[in-house]
Amino acid sequence: MATLELKQITKSFDDTHVIKGVDLEVNDREFVVFVGPSGCGKSTLMRMIAGLESATSGDILIDGARMNEVGPADRGLAMVFQSYALYPHMTVEDNMGFSMRLAGVSKDKRREKVLEAAKILQLEPLLDRKPKALSGGQRQRVAIGRAIVRNPSIFLFDEPLSNLDAALRVQMRIELARLHEELDATMIYVTHDQIEAMTMADKIVVLQSGEVEQVGSPMELYHHPRNRFVAGFIGSPKMNFIDVELVSSDAEGVTIKLPGGETRQVPIDGAAHASGGALELGVRPEHLVLDEQGPMEGRIQVLERLGGQTSLYVQMGDNLLTIMADGDVAYRVNDSVRFGFSSDRAHLFDADGLSLAKLHRHPLAGLRRQDNRAPSDTVDQ
Amino acid sequence: MSAGRVIPAGFFPATFMVTDMNKTRTSGRTIGGLRTLSLQAPAVSLLFLWMIVPLAMTVWFSLQRYNLLMPGMTGFAGLENYEYLFTDPALWSAMGTTLLMVGWVLVITVVGGTLLAVLFQQDFMGRGIARVLAISPFFVMPTVSALVWKNMMMHPANGVLSWVAESLGLPAVDWFSSLPLTSVIIIVAWQWLPFALLILLTAMQSLDEDQVEAARMDGAGPIAIFFFITLPHLKRAISVVIMIEMIFLLTIFAEIFVTTSGGPGLATTNLAYLIYIRALLDFDVGMASAGGVVAIILANIVAIFLVRMVAKNLES
């Protein structure tokens, strides 16, 4: 059992408020990802959980017990640093066994536990090497091994994959997910990469300048972003935003006027905006569809062919929109295209950047990661 | 280095020659199909001349009968000078004194420098000024600092140390007559401590903060962090400090000259000072040169071990 709770956590360095009141609950065995742009305070938040930084105010509870005054070694946590932070003058084995050595564990016992962790991570042949003689991925695994050996109740990862090349990153991502299942541990993972967040998380916490923007499952954030920031941050390529006008709203949804003058109805609750006015339509690139009869028109500025897909960058008025189209579309740069959008995938944002609620919840929005597995897989759970 | 550190002829370059030889051994290799020896030749020959001329002259003089008080007695002396030197109890006493001085100053500066470097790495008010103050003794000329210590710190009547002793109710110490070697060691250590501090502080700054934090998470307290993380990180810098300091400490002269003049008796006469006594007080150039050659050999023995050790350290 390992749960974590943050209550109104704040952190200030002198006069700069880096974390501005964060509330969060992490359940047992959950994989929670903190995601947000660089400098938004993800590392600071994690370091406060780890005990490396003290909270200016608020409570940190682990398994219900207040931990603010407990030192980093006694919280039962282990952290994997972005720079790996391996001890350069120690062998892999000594690196992994360092915490036990400090705790006065006998040499045989240490070796036994290190071997156990090394086996999980396929590090056995490397135990006598120094960190310098390892590749980036191997160092990463040693750093994880050092955490595993401590048998922590919660694992903390601070951007652990950002120093690896793209291929290795994908591989380590899969390995981390496997590790999460094998160890059955609670994990908190920091990243600025929304793909890592989407692929690994049970629960994503989106942060911006020290504040939580939204907490939810990956599919919930994708289909029901709370505001414009989350909508733009989650999903790749980024969501398109188009200025529209509200015409009318009823039980069926909101009718909006698009830049070309045509109107469309989208299944969104517009009761709060019955008076009309300017709104912003959000449509992801994969939900804009090329269509000769479409309501909008633009000129292709750039065309990126990826084989299976083609990204079209289309200028419409002041907006540069991204459209993900089929790999075989015959358009060329400077062609004029017409396009529409699937209305049940559309989002509307008010002048404050908040989302208007959708009329129907997306069926996958409540999906948990383990639900992706076929029922036969989960029998032994 | 600051001005006024006296180095006997041929001594200093010869010490470095060991390093040079190690390098030239590999420089005959071809790099990218180009033989590099001819390109290095001008620089290497200049350095070689720079080293060999004083060395050869010293060796030549050491084999001559050459005493300025006896202008008539000249000519080839063979190993006579060396014979006198090695049967002279002053030589062995001077060697012992040299080693004691070098050893103790090294211990004090390396241990003290390491601890100070750790201290000055902490964040506290006025750290920048404190660092500058701590490093400044190194920029004081040896003669001046020795004078200051002699007349203002260790003076039995009006020195700061005797004032402190007095206010504690202890008897005043006449430093230079009752603890001569200790006094010189204190003065030299005071001068070289900032050098060690400077090098080690720079090295401290390259210590990865994440490593320290990882160790904290692994349960290491400040003492464990010092021994398991900081000290291994400083190992290279410490060996560099030891090597450079040793080269200069073997030739301490000004501090002795100003404070004790090698006395009382031979209590603070090291090799450099003995050579000075022979050459300029006894006017025995031949004997002094023999002493110089002995000093060169001693320095090179030390250097061979050191260079080996440091080179091994730098490689790993």
Ligand SMILES: Nc1ncnc2c1ncn2[C@@H]1O[C@H](COP(=O)(O)OP(=O)(O)O)[C@@H](O)[C@H]1O
């Ligand atoms: N020790 C510190 N002193 C002052 N400001 C800091 C300190 N650590 C972090 N910050 C500031 O806090 C903000 C958040 O930093 P960080 O948590 O590292 O961001 P992230 O990990 O999300 O990129 C940054 O603007 C950074 O400049």
Ligand SMILES: [Mg+2]
């Ligand atoms: Mg960070």
